Amino acid sequence: MYFRDLFILLFNFQMEYVEIFDTTLRDGEQVPGCKLDSKTKLVIAEQLDLLGVDVLEAGFPISSPGDFKAVEDISKLVQNARVCGLTRAVKKDIDVAAQALKPAKRSRIHTGIGTSKSHMRYKFNATPDQILERAIAAVSHAKSYVEDVEFYAEDAGRTDNEFLARVCEAVIKVGATVLNIPDTTGYCLPEEYGSKMKYLKENVKGIHKVRLSCHCHNDLGLATANSIAGVQHGARQIECTINGIGERAGNTSLEEVVMILRQHPSLNLDTRIKSQMLNSLSQLVSDSMAMPVQPNKAIVGANAFAHSSGIHQDGVIKKRETYEIIDPKDVGVTESSIILTARSGRAALAYRAKNIGYELDKLQLDKVYTQFLIQADKKKEINNDDLPKIIEASNI
Numbered sequence: 001m002y003f004r005d006l007f008i009l010l011f012n013f014q015m016e017y018v019e020i021f022d023t024t025l026r027d028g029e030q031v032p033g034c035k036l037d038s039k040t041k042l043v044i045a046e047q048l049d050l051l052g053v054d055v056l057e058a059g060f061p062i063s064s065p066g067d068f069k070a071v072e073d074i075s076k077l078v079q080n081a082r083v084c085g086l087t088r089a090v091k092k093d094i095d096v097a098a099q100a101l102k103p104a105k106r107s108r109i110h111t112g113i114g115t116s117k118s119h120m121r122y123k124f125n126a127t128p129d130q131i132l133e134r135a136i137a138a139v140s141h142a143k144s145y146v147e148d149v150e151f152y153a154e155d156a157g158r159t160d161n162e163f164l165a166r167v168c169e170a171v172i173k174v175g176a177t178v179l180n181i182p183d184t185t186g187y188c189l190p191e192e193y194g195s196k197m198k199y200l201k202e203n204v205k206g207i208h209k210v211r212l213s214c215h216c217h218n219d220l221g222l223a224t225a226n227s228i229a230g231v232q233h234g235a236r237q238i239e240c241t242i243n244g245i246g247e248r249a250g251n252t253s254l255e256e257v258v259m260i261l262r263q264h265p266s267l268n269l270d271t272r273i274k275s276q277m278l279n280s281l282s283q284l285v286s287d288s289m290a291m292p293v294q295p296n297k298a299i300v301g302a303n304a305f306a307h308s309s310g311i312h313q314d315g316v317i318k319k320r321e322t323y324e325i326i327d328p329k330d331v332g333v334t335e336s337s338i339i340l341t342a343r344s345g346r347a348a349l350a351y352r353a354k355n356i357g358y359e360l361d362k363l364q365l366d367k368v369y370t371q372f373l374i375q376a377d378k379k380k381e382i383n384n385d386d387l388p389k390i391i392e393a394s395n396i
């Protein structure tokens with residue numbers, strides 16, 4: 001039983017759901033070198049659907065015939081998630097996205113425009129009123145195709161809150177169902193991003209009718225922290241990618257936000273993600289995109305459940321929870337691992353020796369440990385092939 005389940009049982013808490021909007025196949029796939037062929041996209045989409053994502057952003061249909069086809073094929077395939085297509089606030093983009101999404105059981109058009117001073121001035125050479133008009137026109141046009149329209153205010157992280165609130169209010173009036181508040185450049189501090197959500201909650205008429213969404217980039221390593229701050233201040237959707245892949249330093253990583261909410265039941269927030277699939281999905285995305293996962297990556301890195309220092313190993317062998325806050329099985333990792341290095345102690349050596357059939361008494365262990373340290377100083381890691389040789393060389 002999860003600690004979370006126990007907490008719910010004891011305190012009779014009703015968890016609120018945060019929707020997971022996966023953009024691995026759109027914001028993630030637009031990274032140089034991560035381009036996928038259409039068959040692989042379908043394999044990943046199917047797994048994301050089984051994982052339990054609420055919304056699956058399948059691509060940017062106007063960007064290329066290949067992306068149009070991918071969004072169309074994913075729309076035919078996906079059984080549970082809502083399939084979403086990205087557009088600019090441009091009529092033709094919206095027409096094409098609507099076409100690609102047609103076969104989907106449930107679809108969403110994701111449209112929007114930059115709202116920060118820098119985007120308005122340098123990208124669009126437009127006044128705030130002109131941007132407002134384009135936002136309204138885009139949402140209205142998207143509404144002529146689908147009920148569910150998500151509006152993004154690009155670079156909302158650096159957008160003046162008052163103007164952002166004006167834009168949000170205007171697009172709600174014409175039917176936006178979700179408001180995406182992207183920290184496009186990964187600039188915000190968690191408190192700042194959280195306050196932005198709070199400001200919108202308190203100052204936008206009609207905000208109760210829509211879902212606020214966090215879309216954070218990781219330029220300062222704050223994407224996950226900002227998304228959590230967002231949901232602590234009222235957002236109920238997080239946009240994220242497997243392994244945190246995405247533009248520049250990446251997007252919020254799906255596995256991190258899911259497990260943060262699960263490990264902190266006092267937040268009273270949860271997702272519908274089947275966390276036992278996280279490790280295999282991480283490997284699938286990493287292999288398909290030839291994008292290795294850093295070994296110390298939270299939740300899915302190769303070392304996330306590996307212990308190598310003597311003090312930690314001794315604790316984990318006695319009781320796993322001394323140094324692990326997550327049961328590895330909950331994220332699809334078979335078991336924690338005890339790595340033998342020159343920093344390991346006797347407890348780890350005895351544990352690993354026992355695992356391969358050698359029960360050592362105290363005297364034997366002392367002798368083997370001396371031999372072990374000599375070898376471990378020469379070699380980075382002592383493996384199961386080395387261990388019998390070390391034991392035999394110890395004359396016990």
Ligand code: KIV
Nearest residue numbers: 027152154155182184
């Ligand atoms: O980072 C961003 O602002 C985006 C939008 C297109 C949603 O990816």
Ligand code: ZN
Nearest residue numbers: 027182184215
């Ligand atoms: Zn983005």
